[in-house]
Amino acid sequence: MPVHESAQPRIAFCCANTQPEPWLKGLRSAVPGAQVSVWEPGQAIADYAVVWAPPQAFFDEQTQLKAIFNIGAGVDALMRLRLPQGVPVVRLEDAGMAVQMAEYVCQSVIRFFRELDVVESSMRQAKWELRKPRRRKEFPVGVLGLGVLGQRVAQALSHFEFPVLGFSRSPKQVPGVQCFHGESQWMDFLARCRVLVNLLPLTTDTQGILNRQTLSSLMPGAYLVNVARGAHLVEQDLLDLIHSGHMAGATLDVFCEEPLPPQHPFWHEPRLILTPHTSARTLREDTIEQIAGKLAALIKGEKISGQVDLGAGY
Ligand code: NDP
């Protein structure tokens, strides 16, 4: 059954921290005949929602939605709300984010592996100092989450000939990646990793998964790259393990509180590299093209990919 038969779908745009005008223009041209407007409380009812971290009031009012399109890959902000029952939630799949994530993670891992921080510090002191080459096989990299982004990252790392391991909920086969899954293989996976890259969705199962116990299970001198969500990490546990010497450091793109508050101890830990939730940005044109394609398919009654499993929370 087509979800909407009108030639003029009504689209409500409700995205936090996003300049609406270029999105409205892009959506109008990509979805011919669409009536697209920014949501205001008490405004007309829409058929489709394009959202990023909307308030609960939006869903309380929008009682006729046929689909909800999230302009990001992660839907944790939506999963905290009361959503209309039976309405598909559709997340972004790649849409130009996978290559960004691959370049961000590869540069973080390579920077750590090649000790480029030490090289830079020598350079600033006008010192010509060679570092002893490190052996790649001593730096196995584990990728937590082998979904759209995790698989792309794992494969990019394998092209640099790091031993690459991956962990997911269900079994996977990814060329060049030793795949682990499920609770029974969790500790074995961790024990084999020197570098851990987090690309899990934030769900009730994964909140706080990067904690004292899991990080202590990594090889000594371990390094963390967290590009998923801040709430995956117990921040004080990471600091303690850096201070104890078990962790060599971390690159963090996401934080429990964003923007990271000025008084946060992370700002003063030199073994951390911090970036402002920028590892893979939503690209407007690619996103609009993906949403428009899926919306057209839904209208024709076709199946689409990227529908969130509301039970699993991702
Ligand atoms: P996907 O849904 O495609 O992949 C999620 C992966 O995590 C799947 O392999 C899934 O396993 C696995 N997984 C989920 N729950 C568990 C669990 N409890 N134990 C083990 N594995 C689990 O997501 P994407 O790859 O598209 O995105 C991943 C996350 O990246 C997003 O949710 C978002 O939080 C973050 N992100 C961050 C950005 C940034 O700028 N910092 C930008 C974009 C995304 P299975 O395959 O078995 O289902």
Ligand code: OXD
């Ligand atoms: C996302 C993000 O989930 O940008 O897409 O964090």
